[in-house]
Amino acid sequence: MIPKLQPRTDVVQSEKLTREFDDMQRLIDALNSKEIPEGIATAITQQLEPLSSQGIPVAQYTTSLKATRSSILKLVEKQLKLVPQKxxxxxxxxxxxxxxxxxxxxxxxxxxxxxxxxxxxxxxxxxxxxxxxxxxxxxxxxxxxxxxxx
Structure with a gap:
């Protein structure tokens, strides 16, 4: 099971950050609804760990969310052949x-x-x-x- 990200207090300040954060949470929910092998779930959890830090500035956090989401999607597409709709x-x-x-x-x-x-x-x-x-x-x-x- 992949743990969800903890909401940050500054998420509501930026519409773009809110959208990226919600997209990441939906990705985690979608992955948790599938049977993910333990090794891949661990790799995804390790990619999510840096995002739990509260000290990251908003602009950098938004970029990190987007990059991590893209990286996770590429990983599950390559390893598990799972793809998003469309x-x-x-x-x-x-x-x-x-x-x-x-x-x-x-x-x-x-x-x-x-x-x-x-x-x-x-x-x-x-x-x-x-x-x-x-x-x-x-x-x-x-x-x-x-x-x-x-």
Missing amino acids: HHQKLWMALGMTALGLPFGVVFALMLKNFAFLGLGMPIGMGIGIGIGTKLDEQAKAEGRQLDLE
Whole structure:
């Protein structure tokens, strides 16, 4: 079981800090709802220990929360194949736009001999990427590998 962070008195002073703190608490709740092996739970707890210090300035604490949250998500994705909701959709949307959309746009622009059509491939690539990502997200949910957070 991964322990929750203790609320700080200065959390309410900053909207950004409040949002990051709440996101971290939701991540911990989502991880605790899954069966996490003891070794990984210990590694996550060790990453959370520096955040329990009250002496960290607000700006640095916000940055540390965000970095730690990202690090934990990468760890559970790599080790346990657990991903947040819409993870694959966001990833594949960007990949579709860059890896598929730009080449399609170049082909359209060259075929029509008008570089105004260069951006035409972007929505095509985005649609293909969102389709692939949505399918992968549905597969992760069906296999129970999706965390209950976005």
